[in-house]
Amino acid sequence: MTIDLAIVGAYGDVGRQAVRHWLRLRNGTSARLRLGGRDPDALRGLAAPLRDAGHAIETAVVDVFDRRSLDAFVADARVVLNCAGPSHRIRDRVAVATLRAGTDYVDAAGDDALAQALPAPQGDGRRVLLSAGMRPGLSGLLPRWLALDMPRPRRLTSHIGVLDRFTVAAAGDFLAAGSEGDSTTLAAWRDGLRQRTLRRLDDQQVPGFPGPVTLLPYLDREAERVARATGIREGDWYSAIEDGKVLSVFERAHTIPCNEAIAMLRLASAVDLVGRQPRVSITMQLDSDDDSRGVRVQAGGNGSLSGAFAAVASDAVARGATPVGIHHAADVLDPSATIACLRALHVFDAFVVVEGHPSRLWHAEEGAL
Structure with missing residues (x-):
């Protein structure tokens, strides 16, 4: 079954907030969310109350430094959101695995160095959105x-x-x-x-x-x-x-x-x-x-602002509201719609x-x- 959003680093400061706000954005829908990280206990602790609230939640242990682990995690996801860090060590690992799977990608961090390291999507209509946090973002x-x-x-x-x-x-x-x-x-x-x-x-x-x-x-x-x-x-x-x-x-x-x-x-x-x-x-x-x-x-x-901004950016990518290719979030998100959405989320x-x-x-x- 297709996963609407897969979040790497889901139980960190930014990831937890991204989870919360994305579920609010998708309230009333049958959206499916996959939570990922290296600690299975932290994943279970995050997922349990969400499942009790009726959300369709999947968990998967993922190691961003292991290619097979990443490939399995991003498979069958519509959008992958990376909230893991530190971004200067992870660099392009999650993004490359996501593009290899033919999936859209959002990074709560990542700036010019990541943009320059990534291969341009080759005519497959993929969307890559970087710098989708508080700053940059x-x-x-x-x-x-x-x-x-x-x-x-x-x-x-x-x-x-x-x-x-x-x-x-x-x-x-x-x-x-x-x-x-x-x-x-x-x-x-x-x-x-x-x-x-x-x-x-x-x-x-x-x-x-x-x-x-x-x-x-x-x-x-x-x-x-x-x-x-x-x-x-x-x-x-x-x-x-x-x-x-x-x-x-x-x-x-x-x-x-x-x-x-x-x-x-x-x-x-x-x-x-x-x-x-x-x-x-x-x-x-x-x-x-x-x-x-x-x-x-x-x-x-x-964490609150970065997670909310990343969730709104991920939702925009899923709706096709951003252009194809590699972009920084602030460059291509609609300013009025994004600010209105953040205010509606009461962040x-x-x-x-x-x-x-x-x-x-x-x-x-x-x-x-």
Whole structure:
């Protein structure tokens, strides 16, 4: 029997949320879901309450480093979603097995390196969607959503802050992104070029953040794609870090051995989270010569947003709502439909839209227009 969606890494932080939101999207249908990972006990624990709720759930132990295991897992699936990590170690293994089976593929991570490693689908109509998480993913879609119906946008400013625990996979991917050249620190977009023109800003107040943050400028490949797609002349992207142990580790993570840095990031993030709930805060402002539009987003952690975005992307692929070939999710998903779907899934704790002068972002309340 055909499986509608097969999820690799189904019981991880992102995978669990993808499962939950995909089942909500398919509520009332006879959709079949296959959950995969290396730990059979974790799979059984995840599947049992879902089956009790009446969902058609299959489980399968799968090792992403074993070709036969992967081939068996992706067989007879309509779409495969990879939520396993760290993505810099898994690289193209799940994607290649999926394409070998003639199946559509979605990756909650994966950026340019994965896109370049994959063979182009050869006339078989396969759809491959990469970077389908919070960042990259939602972080690249929100500016496109802001740019809808705005003639000649000129400048974008983005602040993204995450207060959450670093998993081993997330810490490894963070360190790999910095060392493999995907992101340039202190860089900004200026008239079609990547220029190191910004500096670190300490003790900054940013709308949507509960207290002072340190702003670390960066420019990655997703940001460049956003700049080219929207036609902006100036773009500033910042990671907004609340004062704490994680910030101190960030400052020296790339100067110490990888395993030690991963352990330090995990411990620091756990300490910073004591007495607080996981939170993602995003504030973006897009300006043209005649108009300004801003958005403030808050949600309960990276796993929640990434899993929801991956589920919506997988559903879009299954419906044929994305073009054939290899694409980054934010480049091809319909911004209006995707944001509307995420809001209908109630993944945002706050989603504030502000039209007009940028100062209104400081005072806007939920639902402001």
